[in-house]
Structure formats: C-alpha cells, structure tokens
Amino acid sequence: MNKQEIISTLKEIGLTEYEAKIYISLLQEHPSNGNAIATSSGVPPAKVYEALRRMKKRGLVYVLSGGDNGKLVRYSPLPYKELLKGKKDTFIAKLDSLEESLSEISSQSDTDWTELYLIEGYSSSIEFIQSAISDCKSEILLSCWKKEFEFLKESLERASGCGIKIVTMIFDDGHVDVPWRNFIHYSIGRGLNRHSGELSIVIDNSKTILFYALDDCPHSIVSSHPSTISITRNYIRHDIYVNRILQDFGERMVEYYGQNLDRLINDF
Incomplete structure (x- = not known):
C-alpha cells in the first residue's frame, strides 16, 4: 500500500x-x-x-x-495500534447497535419473507429435487411423470428406508413397485395432457418445488412460503382424491359425463 x-x-x-x-x-x-x-x-x-x-x-x-x-x-x-483498535471497537459497536436496530425494524414488518427462487435447466432442477429428498426429515408428497420419477426413484427409496413417509402419484404408467403408497392417474386424454411437464413436490410440509419439465424452458420454482406449501399440498391430495373416485366409479362417471369425461373436462 x-x-x-x-x-x-x-x-x-x-x-x-x-x-x-x-x-x-x-x-x-x-x-x-x-x-x-x-x-x-x-x-x-x-x-x-x-x-x-x-x-x-x-x-x-x-x-x-x-x-x-x-x-x-x-x-x-x-500510536497507530491504539488508533486502529479504537476505530475497530467503535465500528464493531456501531455494527452491533445497527444489527439490533435493524432486527427490531424487521420484526415489526407484517410480511413474512421466505425462501423463493428460480432454478433453470432440467438437470439442475432434478439434482436440486434429489438433494431436497435426501435432506427430508419426515414426509414427501409428490406428483410427476414416469420420466422424472425414474430420476428420483433411488433417492425416494433411500428416504423410505430411513422411515420417511412418502405418497406419490404418477401421471403415466403409474404401476411401479415401491414400498410406499403410489396412486395411478386416470388415463383421460385432454385431462391428463393438462399436466404435461408438471412435477409438484412438498418436503416436510416446509418446502415446495414446482418443476416445469418441458424441453423448451425447463425450470423449477422453490418456495418455503406457507401459502405455496398449502396450495401445492392440497393440489396433489385433491388430484389423488379425484383419481381414486375415477378408479372406483369410472364406468358410472363415463356414463354420466361421456367418453373421456368430455362433458366434465371441457366444461371450463
């Protein structure tokens, strides 16, 4: 210098x-x-x-x-050592005071700022989801297509082996040999196509990842906000509920709503 x-x-x-x-x-x-x-x-x-x-x-x-x-x-x-020590002590004291003041200001805010960010790319999204599954402590709720499921299956099996509660729904070819509850999506052309590229997962009821996996712009949205967690959790559960009803009462539903449930699916 x-x-x-x-x-x-x-x-x-x-x-x-x-x-x-x-x-x-x-x-x-x-x-x-x-x-x-x-x-x-x-x-x-x-x-x-x-x-x-x-x-x-x-x-x-x-x-x-x-x-x-x-x-x-x-x-x-x-003496320069005394000068620097005095400046350092003063600076640290000001930082401590500033931290306390900013903490008080922040705690007065009505907004609960939480994790929310974007991950771009197919591989990056899959790796992030695999890591989130590995870090899971209690529960996983997942709906996805078979292609993405195959990438996640090994991580899910390890989590299941550690006692993690897992519930999954696979949109296509839902018959897979897994030790947890897995549900089959009812095969309805237009209704099923509406899920194209979707993957939704809720981890420990504290984090949600929404992965849009289509080839042109694959990306994931990660959030720990209670609203996104609740909405995603309910979305997956309700989809499972509806598909269980379709599995149990499919013939009567087709009779009432028409082939491929057109009068229901095309209503809006």
Missing part, C-alpha cells in the same frame, strides 16, 4: 485529507513542531495548526511542551 492509498484508507475511517497527511508525518518523525509538520506533510502552514487543534480534541495527537520556559510546543501521534 503506497502513501496515497494509506491516506485514502485513513480518510475512510474518519480522518480528513490534512489530518491523514499530518498523522503519517508524525508517525515518521515525532515529536515535531507545526513548521516541521507543514514541511514534511505538505499541508499548508495556515492549515496545519487548525488541523492539529481538531486532532488534539479527538485524541489523535498529544501536545508536548518544553524548552524556552515551556513555550516550545511539539506534537506526537496517537
């Missing part, structure tokens, strides 16, 4: 340009009188004594009197 950089840094911690130059000059040679300080520091003589008075008041320099019946006044700097 050259001299100008040192001056700039001293200015950042509260000294003026002149004060910084005088302080460096005194560190190099002290005690010194005003004229000597002006010469060595480059500060104009008319400004030196004004700056020294301010520095004395702030404890940055000490005044030494002697010679000529005590009329000879010279100056010495506050």
